[in-house]
Amino acid sequence: MITFKLAFRNLVGAGLRTWLNVFVLSLSYVVIIYMNGMLDGWNVQAKSDMMNWDTGQGQLWQKNYDPSDPFTLQDSFDPIPADFNTMIGEGKIAPVLVTMASFYPEGRIQSILLKGIPENQKVIELPTASMTADSSSIPGLVGKRMAEANKIKKGDVITIRWRDRNGTFDAADVLITAIFETNVPTVDGGQIWIPLSRLQKMMQLPGEATLFIRGKSDWPSFGKDQWIVKDLKSLTADIDQVIKAKSVSTSILYLILLLLAMLAIFDTQVLSIFRRQREIGTQIALGMTRGQVVRLFTLEGAMNGVLAALLAAVYGIPFLASQAKYGIPMPKASNSMGMAIAEKIFPVYSVGLVVVTICFVMLTALVVSYIPARRIAKMNPTEAIKGKIQ
Amino acid sequence: MAFLPSVLFGQNPSASRIIEQIDKNMASKNRIMTATMIVHGQRDDRTMEMKVWSEGDKKSFTEYLSPARDKGTKMLKLADQLWMFAPSADRIIQISGHMLRQSVMGSDLSYEDMMDDRKLTDVYNAVVIGPDNIDGRPCWVLELRAKTDDVAYFMRKMWIDQDRNIPLKEEWYAKAGKLLKQTTLSDVKKLNGRWFPTKMIYKDMLKTGGGTEFVINDIQFDVNIPESIFSKAALR
Amino acid sequence: MIRFLLKGLFRDRQRSLLPVIVVVTGVLLTVLMQTMMTGILGDLIDFNAKFSTGHVKVVTKAYAERMDQTPNDLALSKVAQLKEKLQTEFPSMEWVPRIRFGGLIDAPDSIGETRSQGPAIGWGIDFLSAGSKEAERMNIPKSMVSGHLPKKAGEVLLSNQFAEKLKVVPGDQITLFGSTMNGGMTVYNFKVAGTVIFGSGVLDRGAFIADISDVGQALDMPDAASEILGYFKNNRYDKIQAADAVKKFMSAMNTADPYAPVMISLRDQNNLGEMVDYEDLVSVMIISIFVMAMSLVLWNAGLLGGLRRYGEVGVRLAVGESKGHVYRSLIWESILIGSIGSVIGSVIGLLLSLWIGKNGINVSGFMKNASMMMPSVYRTVITSPAFYIGFIPGLFATVIGTALAGIGIYKRNTAQLFKELE
Structure with a gap:
């Protein structure tokens, strides 16, 4: 304990020099926690956006359905299991029917997906309730990205052509009743949402669906031969991969910052050992073992880490907390990575993250302090006490 | 004058009789024709020449004669199957599933449009909805509505030349009533004792563009076509 | 004077070596940080540039209006001629x-x-x-x-x-x-x-x-x-140069013909404009924090240098050198150390960046699969700031540190000097 107090006093006694080091080191804490918090926040956000807009709490796919291969769609529907009907009526499960169609922006044919979903669904945030129109046209929703790419505005009427289950061509006008804004590209690009009942009628597929999205409640019973459960983990696996890639790249950045702080501690240590030879000699002469002196100096250096943690807490906690509260604004991102990027990311700092960061920085400070302090063990105390340079 | 009463009383000839007449006029056991197809694209036009051997509605064999790029490309249709042979790649490719919905050589016709080979009277209920005239020729307008589920076009309208029993115009409609495609037939000539339109223009009404023109340069009916031509072996 | 100081520095390793090493390391890290940052932060933009947008892109006017559909029937014609024209007009880019x-x-x-x-x-x-x-x-x-x-x-x-x-x-x-x-x-x-x-x-x-x-x-x-993509030869999107190129190209273009080529810069594709500005901002922020931290470290090094030479300064004052003279010589020395350190640090940092830019840091060990869309190799990108950024902490911070530490000289009491030296 004496060693501890002594180390502390020595360190603080050095004044400005110590505080400069401590400040730089405290930056490392804040930056590491901030960057990782941001990535975790992004991860959480991307997943919750996915959940809110696309996956719900889980999905059930018709066995042939493969979203990456639109040509599977012509065989990807089955009758909705009877036990589902109550929950569908309550909006707790959303059946979705997916089919291919064509539309004609500026007279050019383009393939799109037509997705039918009940107006009363409550499992994803699509503004399905706004799909209202008189019976002459079909009400439809498109995402902002789709709207921008094809110059669609709210209130526009667009002609779509599709083929029903028997292959008969049909064409009709869809009245765009709302344009929704989402970060989730999988419900936006190249698709139009219309009421499920209309699509079932258009396709001659009454009572059938391609997939189901569920809210918090569990699946009622269904035929395991026709339907395959997709849990959240598998539906959001891509996000983990992207975040992982990002976290590797950010760790390179803060490693460099940490290296810098270590350079500062190292330099200070080297100097103080050089300047305080008499002190070291005296301490040994007074009966401290060399090991104890090494420990004292190492502790002094490592104490930088403790002070830095305290300093980081002083300005870091308000900063990190305000970021978590108000969010980090993000650019309107292109979604070439195919994942959701929100307008704002709210960083998430876990206890684990903070503890690991503190331990990591402390340990590094300890190692960097120890390396120059080892020289003490080789000193000749009598020479040292005379202040002779060794 | 004998014609007059039926018009006066609003009586049209029965649609089935008209279709029967068309069949009688246009159908043959088999035919061989050479034709030119002109696709009016947005940027430029493309012209292709082809020779077609067909027997009934189920079998047809097409060989492209020009342009040089497509020369030697052959297509064989047997009932509901379609194969294509490309000499440049020396490959026979089966065109199936969604590929059938693609356009043929960039035209306004899809493979599927070419494949539809069922008899009109098998698939549609036809009624005559009245007289009309096209380019000064009196026509009957037929409305055909699908009687089975699995037809590509729910409703069709045909304008039939009253004297010559040939269609002059055809419209394809979606179930909801939207006009999808339109064909106009013209340059009617008397060939081997029957009237036959030698120029057709197909147009996908939802797309912009000038449509696809199909001109028959030469056609022979009821000739001797060896059965071997309608086989995959003939493709290579 | 400078020659005298230089000699002193070279002969007295204690005086020069450690401070120079610290400055060199600091400057090197700064340069590396800057180039790494530029490389990593730009990865989303870079990824877009490489796969779809180029730094600028030339397509037909009609194609540009429907770019999302990749309408090949509206593709560019006479590409060889166009490419040659682009190469002559914009030799700083690869087409x-x-x-x-x-x-x-x-x-x-x-x-x-x-x-x-x-x-x-x-x-x-x-x-x-x-x-x-x-x-x-x-x-x-x-x-x-x-x-x-x-x-x-x-x-x-x-x-x-x-x-x-x-x-x-x-x-x-x-x-x-x-x-x-x-x-x-x-x-x-x-x-x-x-x-x-x-x-x-x-x-x-x-x-x-x-x-x-x-x-x-x-x-x-x-x-x-379908398109001709233009890339700056340093592989780095430069929004000003890209905008200039677009302006130059478009001013000579006939815009009535729907099949005439048009040039579009990266920022006008895929909503990337905002992203570009954002990454610039973030990059400036991070680099500022870093430079500040580095400056503190080197300031500290300057302070330490002052301490190291406490005794020497004492002797010099005792033998009659004026305080101002000692102070100025210390400042000059720190300028020399800062300059030498910054130059060496920048050179090593740039060489290292060049090497990492060429070979990349492979992090595939941390990732499941290497793939085209998610590169597992990070590269540094050298832009003009890399050449001077190291001098900010390396030279200025070192000098400021020394200047602050040196103030102590004026506080020293001549009468006590010999006592201190005992």
Whole structure:
């Protein structure tokens, strides 16, 4: 304990020099926690956006359905299991029917997906309730990205052509009743949402669906031969991969910052050992073992880490907390990575993250302090006490 | 004058009789024709020449004669199957599933449009909805509505030349009533004792563009076509 | 005076070596941080640039209006001439034509009939010309699973998953069935050279890449291309230069013709404009924090230097040197140390950046698969700030540190000097 107090006093006694080091080191804490918090926040956000807009709490796919291969769609529907009907009526499960169609922006044919979903669904945030129109046209929703790419505005009427289950061509006008804004590209690009009942009628597929999205409640019973459960983990696996890639790249950045702080501690240590030879000699002469002196100096250096943690807490906690509260604004991102990027990311700092960061920085400070302090063990105390340079 | 009463009383000839007449006029056991197809694209036009051997509605064999790029490309249709042979790649490719919905050589016709080979009277209920005239020729307008589920076009309208029993115009409609495609037939000539339109223009009404023109340069009916031509072996 | 100080520095290692080492290390880290930051932060933009937007892109006016649909019938014609014109007018950029298209890939059985088929998205890029950087640019070599890059005409790369689905392996023949530029039909044979992982679900399930001349032949696009992408030679998007290029190109263009080429900069594609500004801002912020931290460290080093030479200064004052003279000489010394350290640090930092820029830091160990879309190699990018940024902490902070520490000189009491020296 004496060693501890002594180390502390020595360190603080050095004044400005110590505080400069401590400040730089405290930056490392804040930056590491901030960057990782941001990535975790992004991860959480991307997943919750996915959940809110696309996956719900889980999905059930018709066995042939493969979203990456639109040509599977012509065989990807089955009758909705009877036990589902109550929950569908309550909006707790959303059946979705997916089919291919064509539309004609500026007279050019383009393939799109037509997705039918009940107006009363409550499992994803699509503004399905706004799909209202008189019976002459079909009400439809498109995402902002789709709207921008094809110059669609709210209130526009667009002609779509599709083929029903028997292959008969049909064409009709869809009245765009709302344009929704989402970060989730999988419900936006190249698709139009219309009421499920209309699509079932258009396709001659009454009572059938391609997939189901569920809210918090569990699946009622269904035929395991026709339907395959997709849990959240598998539906959001891509996000983990992207975040992982990002976290590797950010760790390179803060490693460099940490290296810098270590350079500062190292330099200070080297100097103080050089300047305080008499002190070291005296301490040994007074009966401290060399090991104890090494420990004292190492502790002094490592104490930088403790002070830095305290300093980081002083300005870091308000900063990190305000970021978590108000969010980090993000650019309107292109979604070439195919994942959701929100307008704002709210960083998430876990206890684990903070503890690991503190331990990591402390340990590094300890190692960097120890390396120059080892020289003490080789000193000749009598020479040292005379202040002779060794 | 004998014609007059039926018009006066609003009586049209029965649609089935008209279709029967068309069949009688246009159908043959088999035919061989050479034709030119002109696709009016947005940027430029493309012209292709082809020779077609067909027997009934189920079998047809097409060989492209020009342009040089497509020369030697052959297509064989047997009932509901379609194969294509490309000499440049020396490959026979089966065109199936969604590929059938693609356009043929960039035209306004899809493979599927070419494949539809069922008899009109098998698939549609036809009624005559009245007289009309096209380019000064009196026509009957037929409305055909699908009687089975699995037809590509729910409703069709045909304008039939009253004297010559040939269609002059055809419209394809979606179930909801939207006009999808339109064909106009013209340059009617008397060939081997029957009237036959030698120029057709197909147009996908939802797309912009000038449509696809199909001109028959030469056609022979009821000739001797060896059965071997309608086989995959003939493709290579 | 400077010569005298220099001699002193060189002869007295205690005085020079450690401070210079510290400055060198600090400056080196700053330069490295800056180039690394530029490389990493720009990765989303970079990724877009490499795969779809270029730093600038030349397409026909009609194509530009419907870019999302990649409408090949609206492709550029007379590409060779256009490319040459671009190269003469904008010699600081590399111009590469590409073709993007869709089609059906068909794998034959032993008698040449269809065995398996699948729809695919295709790229025609320049694999075969000598010195083409396209394969590297799209990170293909590192994403290969089997086989090799196309080495001669007629070879193609398939996404690995797609190859498995079609049951083909390198060496097998496959056939592309699709539409030519003007809507005709095309059937074209390729030999599978290798398979790659794209790292994007859609592309992994059906994509292929072949040499652009093959694709041009297959799609009947002689001397035509979907787009010509322009890349700055340092591989770094420069928004001002890009905007200038666009302005220059467009001012000479006939805009009435829908098939006339137009140039679009990266920031006007895929909503990237905001992203570019954002990354600039973040990069400035991070680098400022870093430079500040570095400055503190070197300031501290300056303070330490002052302490180190406490005794020496005492002697000098005792033998009658004026305080101002000692102080000035210390400042001059620190300027020398700062300059030497900054120069050496910058040079080493730049060399290191150059090396990492070339070889990359491979982090594939942390990731499941290397793929084209998610590169597992990070690279530094050297931009002009890399050449001077090190001097901010290296020179200025060192001098300020010394200047502050040196104030102590004026506080020293001459009468006590010899006592201190005992």
